Amino acid sequence: MAEPLLSAQDLSVSFPSEAGPLPVVDGISFAVDREIVALVGESGSGKSMTGRAIMGLLPRQAQVRATRLSFEGQDLLSLPPSGWNALRGNGIGLVLQDPKYSLNPAHKVGRQVEETLLLHTRLSAAERRERALDMLHTVGLPDPKRVYASYPAALSGGMGQRVMIAAMLINRPKLLIADEPTSALDRELQGQILTLLRSLTEGFGMGLLLISHDLQQISQFADRAIVMRGGRIEEELASGNLASARSAYTRALWAARPSAETYGTRLPVYGAGA
Numbered sequence: 001m002a003e004p005l006l007s008a009q010d011l012s013v014s015f016p017s018e019a020g021p022l023p024v025v026d027g028i029s030f031a032v033d034r035e036i037v038a039l040v041g042e043s044g045s046g047k048s049m050t051g052r053a054i055m056g057l058l059p060r061q062a063q064v065r066a067t068r069l070s071f072e073g074q075d076l077l078s079l080p081p082s083g084w085n086a087l088r089g090n091g092i093g094l095v096l097q098d099p100k101y102s103l104n105p106a107h108k109v110g111r112q113v114e115e116t117l118l119l120h121t122r123l124s125a126a127e128r129r130e131r132a133l134d135m136l137h138t139v140g141l142p143d144p145k146r147v148y149a150s151y152p153a154a155l156s157g158g159m160g161q162r163v164m165i166a167a168m169l170i171n172r173p174k175l176l177i178a179d180e181p182t183s184a185l186d187r188e189l190q191g192q193i194l195t196l197l198r199s200l201t202e203g204f205g206m207g208l209l210l211i212s213h214d215l216q217q218i219s220q221f222a223d224r225a226i227v228m229r230g231g232r233i234e235e236e237l238a239s240g241n242l243a244s245a246r247s248a249y250t251r252a253l254w255a256a257r258p259s260a261e262t263y264g265t266r267l268p269v270y271g272a273g274a
């Protein structure tokens, strides 16, 4: 069988502490292919650190170990810095929570959307512009020319997130990691952005690793869900089965999912031993 796009076996991330290395991701194994896989779990369960390990973007003091961590068969653990630079934005893209912090306020949108093309291709300035305008259109932004020439401050949150997605997808990465890509947006915009991500994932034949604490969202948009708890995988299941999960822990998370009234609040934290 062909190797999945991303494969992680026995992946651990730990931080030094007075009591020795403290694992925050603790021996997890999973794979992502051309599909939408959600990493779900309460705050602090290790979702973001897992995503960052895959991008080679862990804090300096973090230690990462795995028996295997590979992207398209390429071993990520032995990748030199130049290899990471080639991979990021090119093979794997990352969309973070809030475009306010991801987009540089000092540069126009067009330049930021084109950046990956500048780094990884030999396209001319005119070709880059054309691809950027095309991508801004693909992510559903009206008047791409105006957006292209704007500064990020002129964009609403939803537009900013569309611009980030355009910037990440312009060079057609095979895998997109989206870490809480909609939690800075209101409910309606969340649905729009996730619908966009879903159609782009399918249209481009990509894999999407969607990191989220919102189980309701995941049940609607992801194919599979990996439920994390205290750095470990509690259970992996088809996301449509979250409501009837085998694990009591997953069922408790499902029961605590945000409703229209509690929307915007964080999930309660259950101790690892609860």
Ligand SMILES: Nc1ncnc2c1ncn2[C@@H]1O[C@H](COP(=O)(O)OP(=O)(O)OP(=O)(O)O)[C@@H](O)[C@H]1O
Pocket (backbone or CB within 6 Å): 015, 024, 041, 042, 043, 044, 045, 046, 047, 048, 049, 050, 059, 213
């Ligand atoms: N630089 C660091 N040093 C030590 N511990 C850290 C560091 N960064 C994160 N951690 C710890 O790693 C654990 C996992 O964090 P992570 O950000 O992966 O959780 P998460 O599941 O993504 O939660 P959230 O939804 O709140 O982002 C947390 O307990 C966090 O305190």
